[in-house]
Amino acid sequence: MTSIVSISEIAFLIGDPARTNMLFCLQTSEMASAADLTRAAGVAPSTASEHLAKLTQAGLITATQMGRHRYFALASPQVAELLDGMDALASKLAPNGPPSLRNDQAALHARTCGDHLAGHIGVALTQSLLANGHIRQNGNTLTLSRSGRALLHDLDVPLDPLTQSPRRLLSLCHDWSEDAFHLGGGLGGALLQTFLARDWMRRPKGRTFVDITPKGRTILRKAFGINANAPASG
Amino acid sequence: MTSIVSISEIAFLIGDPARTNMLFCLQTSEMASAADLTRAAGVAPSTASEHLAKLTQAGLITATQMGRHRYFALASPQVAELLDGMDALASKLAPNGPPSLRNDQAALHARTCGDHLAGHIGVALTQSLLANGHIRQNGNTLTLSRSGRALLHDLDVPLDPLTQSPRRLLSLCHDWSEDAFHLGGGLGGALLQTFLARDWMRRPKGRTFVDITPKGRTILRKAFGINANAPASG
DNA sequence: ATCACATTTCGGCTATGACCGAAACATGAC
């Protein structure tokens, strides 16, 4: 039952590339489905399932069934801290190695966090929605306003399937790179999905960030007042 | 040459029991020969040698030849911190597992973190040094004041070798058990070394904490105003 | 009930890493 006995077992679990990818995907997302993580890991669903089972059994991640999906999350902030520490050490040991997520400008600019947008753009989008009253925040509860519904209608974001889903429609998720919050939940997912479908953004295969197309830039500016130019390079 | 590429490689290296034993041996001993570590790992010398080569090449530990021995040490305080974090997580995940550092009163009271003091006493010592102006904190930089130098002189802590070493003299290191900071760096190491040499503290063989002798209690109270009684047992 | 989709279980293949013992290579002691 109780499974983790030693430090080496934890390290062993983290020490597989597929699992590392999953964990780092979860680090930036409050929740991700098994399918999301399968994509993140770059392995077959069956293989991903095995990895997830191990991580869950060890207590590094938690799983909650929602409908026919299973959503995973890091089990505790300590796990995130540990991953963070490893990331820091890794980039210290290999300063000329591949850019880690933490130092990757593209990723910091428009990361994906599970199935929704994060990073600079994710936060800006969220703040725009709040500032314009499309989403209202009362204490811990978030509501979609009438104007918000109208906006989503204009953008052709299908809302009905979301409200029927057991998944929370709106939730804020802490963004480590911006030290702010970005929109998660069903709507966060639907927005990114729409952006990708309309070719406003593109996700490089297997990466955890998106590139914003010129068309996307225009939309972001018009609809949300966001200047989505590439991260400052000068 | 440059070897570590990713987080999973670091975790992979730590994720082998033999190597974990070696690393944790180094965490408490600052220097150990290949033979020591072979014993710690519980494998054949040839096998141990392979492990040490990998750890060294990855930059997790450093090796220095001395005579016909080779002495190893953790490459940086960050490595020690990482091991500490893993230990903390491991004991959290296996609360009914073998008694871990985290639940060990003696350890929480006066842990060692790498080569320096941590836990309740480590934090108290650090706060005393700061409160009395022996160490001054300006933003992120720490400086040893004139009174601090005098104190170290009184305690017969050799300072010259430290200032010449490439290692940072002063650094604060987050203490998970106290949720505060304790003194690391070269001075942190030198202090503990002095305490042990003067028999103010004793480290049980192979453990990662120290016991404070009556003599040590007196010194801590006089020099630092610290009440170093055993942890509250009632 | 039937279908579609998300996830898990199973069987089997393959690669790799941990391990040891024997031998080689140092280095210091004599």
Place this chain on the structure above:
DNA sequence: GTCATGTTTCGGTCATAGCCGAAATGTGAT
């Protein structure tokens, strides 16, 4: 020089984890 000691390299064995595809399970939609 020879010897003993500490450490590394080499050759070969063995166990196991990762991987996949196919089939099974379970859940929600129709």
